[in-house]
Amino acid sequence: NAGVTQTPKFRVLKTGQSMTLLCAQDMNHEYMYWYRQDPGMGLRLIHYSVGEGTTAKGEVPDGYNVSRLKKQNFLLGLESAAPSQTSVYFCASRGSGGAQETQYFGPGTRLLVL
Amino acid sequence: AQKITQTQPGMFVQEKEAVTLDCTYDTSDQSYGLFWYKQPSSGEMIFLIYQGSYDEQNATEGRYSLNFQKARKSANLVISASQLGDSAMYFCAMREGNDYKLSFGAGTTVTVRA
Numbered sequence: 345n346a347g348v349t350q351t352p353k354f355r356v357l358k359t360g361q362s363m364t365l366l367c368a369q370d371m372n373h374e375y376m377y378w379y380r381q382d383p384g385m386g387l388r389l390i391h392y393s394v395g396e397g398t399t400a401k402g403e404v405p406d407g408y409n410v411s412r413l414k415k416q417n418f419l420l421g422l423e424s425a426a427p428s429q430t431s432v433y434f435c436a437s438r439g440s441g442g443a444q445e446t447q448y449f450g451p452g453t454r455l456l457v458l
Numbered sequence: 459a460q461k462i463t464q465t466q467p468g469m470f471v472q473e474k475e476a477v478t479l480d481c482t483y484d485t486s487d488q489s490y491g492l493f494w495y496k497q498p499s500s501g502e503m504i505f506l507i508y509q510g511s512y513d514e515q516n517a518t519e520g521r522y523s524l525n526f527q528k529a530r531k532s533a534n535l536v537i538s539a540s541q542l543g544d545s546a547m548y549f550c551a552m553r554e555g556n557d558y559k560l561s562f563g564a565g566t567t568v569t570v571r572a
Contacts, residue, residue: 375557377560379562384490384564385564386462386464386549386564386565387549387551387559387560387562389559389560392559394557402559403561407554434503436503438558443489443491443510443553444491444508445558446505446508447558447560448505449502449504451501451502452501452502
């Protein structure tokens with residue numbers, strides 16, 4: 345039971361390049377989330393999904409797209425990377441338990457855009 | 459408007475002493491939840507404690523307790539008997555709505571001194 349995994353762990357991009365971050369969870373969770381973490385700003389929600397085939401915008405969605413074709417996977421895409429997207433990206437998932445259920449976080453992906 | 463405010467960027471605490479981390483929140487919902495997470499230097503997000511808006515008693519989990527003052531919209535984390543391993547960044551987060559999104563504060567860095 346690996347929990348939430350993220351691929352890759354670290355990546356360097358040049359401005360204008362594209363890439364996809366993969367999040368996978370093996371807990372059969374319905375809800376999945378993508379956050380970015382920047383110094384002094386905590387975590388901010390980019391996009392999220394409440395179930396397979398659904399996606400919704402979070403607080404900072406511009407420049408990102410997502411897809412949830414399979415329940416266990418949530419992909420975050422950057423079509424044309426910008427230096428402002430340099431950040432640490434966290435994926436999280438949550439089951440359908442009670443209100444007290446926490447989100448379970450992946451280890452993070454560190455992205456540097458030059 | 460900021461939903462979660464953590465006013466203490468950094469704090470020092472002596473080993474074995476208690477420390478209180480401040481968190482205030484802003485919501486018009488009647489039903490919401492408050493979470494605290496720990497992020498050590500290794501980067502993972504570790505769930506510590508949860509308080510629901512309808513919970514009448516303050517939550518406790520081992521050395522962690524949450525001082526919930528609903529009228530003041532505050533949810534302060536108290537760490538008792540601090541240990542060197544408690545040195546980390548601590549985030550307060552609030553859950554609103556049925557899709558269980560979290561809004562995070564900027565975090566407080568705690569450094570425990572021997």
